[in-house]
Amino acid sequence: MIAVEWLDAMSPWPRDGFGLDRMRALLEELGDPQEAYPAIHVVGTNGKSTATVTIEQLLVSEGLSVGSTISPHVASWSERIRVNGAESDFEKAVARVREPAERLEATQFEIVTAAALTAFADARVDVVVVEAGLGGRHDATNVLRTRVVLLTNVGLDHTEVLGDTLEAIATEKLAVAPPDAIVVLSDETYRHLVPGRDVRMGGAHEAAEAFVGHAIAATPDIVLPGRFERRAGEIRDGAHNPDGARHLVEQLDRDDYTIVASILSDKDVDAMLHVLRGVGSRFVATTSSSARALPADDLAELARRHFVHVEVVDDPVGAVARAHELGEPVLVTGSLYLLGDIAERERRAAWHA
Numbered sequence: 001m002i003a004v005e006w007l008d009a010m011s012p013w014p015r016d017g018f019g020l021d022r023m024r025a026l027l028e029e030l031g032d033p034q035e036a037y038p039a040i041h042v043v044g045t046n047g048k049s050t051a052t053v054t055i056e057q058l059l060v061s062e063g064l065s066v067g068s069t070i071s072p073h074v075a076s077w078s079e080r081i082r083v084n085g086a087e088s089d090f091e092k093a094v095a096r097v098r099e100p101a102e103r104l105e106a107t108q109f110e111i112v113t114a115a116a117l118t119a120f121a122d123a124r125v126d127v128v129v130v131e132a133g134l135g136g137r138h139d140a141t142n143v144l145r146t147r148v149v150l151l152t153n154v155g156l157d158h159t160e161v162l163g164d165t166l167e168a169i170a171t172e173k174l175a176v177a178p179p180d181a182i183v184v185l186s187d188e189t190y191r192h193l194v195p196g197r198d199v200r201m202g203g204a205h206e207a208a209e210a211f212v213g214h215a216i217a218a219t220p221d222i223v224l225p226g227r228f229e230r231r232a233g234e235i236r237d238g239a240h241n242p243d244g245a246r247h248l249v250e251q252l253d254r255d256d257y258t259i260v261a262s263i264l265s266d267k268d269v270d271a272m273l274h275v276l277r278g279v280g281s282r283f284v285a286t287t288s289s290s291a292r293a294l295p296a297d298d299l300a301e302l303a304r305r306h307f308v309h310v311e312v313v314d315d316p317v318g319a320v321a322r323a324h325e326l327g328e329p330v331l332v333t334g335s336l337y338l339l340g341d342i343a344e345r346e347r348r349a350a351w352h353a
Helices: 002-008 021-029 048-061 090-103 108-123 166-174 188-193 204-212 242-251 269-279 296-303 316-326 336-352
Strands: 039-043 066-069 127-131 146-151 182-185 198-201 229-231 234-237 258-261 282-285 309-312 330-333
Touching (some): 002 108, 021 090, 021 108, 039 048, 048 066, 048 127, 048 204, 066 108, 090 108, 108 127, 146 166, 146 204, 166 188, 182 188, 182 204, 198 204, 242 269, 258 316, 269 330, 282 296, 282 316, 296 309, 316 330, 316 336
Parallel strands (some): 039 127, 066 127, 146 182, 182 198, 258 282, 258 330, 282 309
Antiparallel strands (some): 229 234
16 A cells, blocks of 8 residues: 555645646656557546546447546545556556655655556556546646546636636636547537537437447446445435535435435535425535644535534535435535545445454
8 A cells, every 4th residue: 555655645736736747757757658658548527537537448348448537536546547448557657656746746646647657568458548637728638548538517617726617617628639639519609619620419329330430239337436425325425616516416216315415615515505405405514634724613514504404514424424314315515525435434344343
């Protein structure tokens, strides 16, 4: 677990701002592994991980060898590096890049991205599917031989970095599309941002088909930790902004959930609560390990404007247990950090059992 401990000690945010110079220097020292294969680049505000793995599975169904990388992880770091749908040897992958990464003072995300791209080259994959971390233009993933770009959607998130309008954010995300790439959009809204490109409408399925050049009949059933993850009497989904909350609510077919949530303080908390109240009247406020998490008491105070019954349980696992006591089904949401904390506690409990 040496790599995990090393990465856990790092801040996920770059100290000196976003940019590609350090990432390109790191990859050059590693032999430019990103040049070994073509790529499908997945950008957007919400739904990127599910789209990435869906594309991966569709391409695997076509007989291709596929590397994929998603972020953030929920249950373990190894979720971030996959080859043909199976988690790769994360410790080995990170160890391979550690010496030049330390020398160049690479960021946490740059290290994991470089480790993934190197692991894919070692595995001699036919294609990679890469989820952007934040935005696109200055994201560490914007180093690929990109054949297809999928824009899942655009919402007002990370406005301090990407801009404070939907069009500004879409511009930053679509900046990853080279002139010869096929661009797949969920609707026509942002077509004018990619002039001269082959633009198609659709989602993950259409992106995979754009890469292979023909229709794909497979319909994979995607299961990812923290992404509409179904458990006994419970759904876990890391909807972390108002658009994500709306998408989650649209997938639910009942309105009597007990909701457990932790939300980061830099999100539009009130807007998220307004959306979530449409699927339940009982709310348990908790907090995650993120330094940006809103304290549970503060979240509860805001929640009382929207929910009939509100309780505070600071401990995330205790909050989920209390929600089940108040009444199933339970919806755990608001932050992938929360879901990661719960998964880690559950893993430790299982190991000691």
